[in-house]
Amino acid sequence: MHASNSTFSNMFEFRREDPWTAQVYLLTSPWPVICICSAYLLFVYRIGPRFMQNRKPYNLKNVILIYNICQMIYNATMFLLIFYYIFIVNVYDKSCMETLKLDSPIKSVERWISYAFFINKIFDLLDTIFFVLRKSYKQITVLHVYHHAMMVFCMYWVIRMYGVGGQYSTMGLCNSLVHFTMYFYYFVSGLRPEMKASLWWKKYITITQIIQFMIYLVQSIIVLLYNPSCQFPLFMQWQQIFQSTVMIVMFSNFYYKAYVKPKKRTE
Template identity: 35%
Template sequence: MTTVLYAAYDAYTQLLEGVIDPRTKDLPLMGGPIPVILLLICFNYFITTLGPALMKDRPPFELKKPMIVYNALQVVVNAWMVHMGMTRIWLTGQYGMGCFPVDRSESPDAMLTTKMVYVYFLTKLSDLTDTVFMVLRKKNVQISFLHQYHHIGMAMAGWVAAALIPGGSHVLFFGTINCFVHTVMYFYYLVTILKPEYRQSTIKRRITELQLAQFVITTIHAIAGMLTPDCEFPTWALTIFIPQDIFMFALFWDFYVKTYLKPKAKTPEGAEPKKSS
């Protein structure tokens, strides 16, 4: 039995050796998918079972100061990612808005985009903290299927991008737009902590509309890539991107309709705009 396990592990490591981008494989959590999968399993268990059980007979934590620090850091990191994406990629004139491949060289530009995709993956992991705060504050009503699905799914997608396609037209395009949306969203959360009266403003609705627009834009961009002859971005990735974006749009649209277009279907007290993927 031990021999079989060793053989299976050896086959697994050899498979990863030929698949994971050599520029990211030695970075933390990038040696293989198992650590991230286990982390996400533990996260899901905590937010659905362990956390609520531990908090059942306890008063909710306030967590105002940690949340201020967390949201401020999220704003800074996501804004930095947008800045880097615009100044080092999209506004340089080197890349068009269409298809371009993953640059797997070790040139300064290629290494920069690789590191940016890895940092993006880390931001998807840091997004999980927001849900932990919800559990500790006993705001479990906010943890919907949409919330769980997109947080867990985006963390895993971030790993796949950093491991297999750390760059290229559609990864960088989606990442830049997504970081912009998160910059706006986390800035709003930061403001509402400091100024609670803004929670009832129309800004929440506008953020949801921004999230919906994100999925429309990225879906069109991915479809355009699929329809482009000789598109150098991996087709298998576009095949995943398109249905994923459409599904996320459907979930967010359902939330938008129930929250803003149906007067009787109000958002539960304390709920906030759903996080984008």
Template identity: 45%
Template sequence: MFAHILEFLGRSPPDPVRLPLTGSHWPVLIVLTTYLVFIKILGPMFMQSRKPYDLNGVIKAYNIIQIAYNMILLVFAVYFMVGPGDYSFKCISNLPLDHEYKNWERWLSYSYFFNKFMDLLETVFFVLRKKDRQITFLHVFHHVYMVYFGFLYLYYYGYGGHAFFLITFNVVVHVLMYTYYYQSSVNQNLRNDLWWKKYITIVQLIQFGIILSHSIYILRQDDCHTSRLSATWGSIISVIFIILFGNFYLRAYIIPQKKKTSRRVH
């Protein structure tokens, strides 16, 4: 097994075009290591004797940028898949290297990957605002996983293809999520009163359900030449995230609601 892992890690990228941060493991690992050291060690030490920073203006701007970025990416991604990319959703493969729209596939895939680095700033804001309770295992695991798995896919399987179809659902979730964050930053009193807040988690769970279903569908087709590792790992990580986000939804919404109902009865 160890030999297979070394063989996998030693593979050359199938696409010779290497965009920034996709040329080797090291840049991505350095960024993620710096991120983890800051949010777990250096950041809390720096903030220990300081008051929380007022970053409301910065966060508003950040949320607006994220909403616009993900909306534009979503429009171009859907247009590309059903238009010039001509994806067959029964079996999605990366476009050939000489395809006339290959650069579309490269830059759209890369735009999503780069956005995962932008997402890391969210945790930095938590640290600087002393919102340590929001830096949960789910939060950190999700951010680190999305960056590194995104890199692994681009490096070992190229741009686009099956994973590009799957991440489009995540872009939809991000539009909803950052819209909620923006509304919360505009009026802090609305943070816990926005009626659709819990539906963001429901949409996330639906997203993972779709990814799991489509990945299993791909794996059941012996004649489909798409990335089977992408479909396999998509299935596994979807189950993990369904458990993690399901647990979050249970603790954040179901259990508190039951406690309120119980108090009213008694």
């Protein structure tokens, strides 16, 4: 009974937050992130549609093309940096990817890569803002809004309650690659709208989204089953399993409605 209670309490035991977070913009308090996510949701569902109600859609082609280029460069850089430190420098034990100790010589690198990933999730919110200003409301799905807001909110709490890097470096690696591919598609289809119908690989972007969440799910399950001594907090393992499962279901449902169901109707 005592061992059971100890295991239960360990599920909710977090490392002391990295003191570095007390000095970094947007990480010193939860209120900036709460305000950002709240303002995002208010604009997307209330303020934005009311503002655009009697206005024509804005022509944001050039702005979005520049945004897509910036996102491609940003995500490619993130992917290469994370890949380098995970597989070339080999900073983590792959069977238990714990955040580096505070006295690690490359702790500052781990911190700033994680922070850059967090900031990029905030930049991702502009996707939805552009949809509103262009009146592309059909693209503002529950999946889209939930995914964007959840990533900003959860990444803040991960950094504050657990630390930077570690097992979440897998997320940074996969997510950066997926987003590079996604923004490359957006750039090509935005630059040459006439090519959009011929870009057959669009649906595979959704498939890669599903695969990335399967990777996170499998990663946590393997650690829980085969490396129970891993110091990555149990609560966060279960949180990763829960969020991965939710996203797999939501993206799979989107894939079915967007690509499988229409095909059945035409047969």
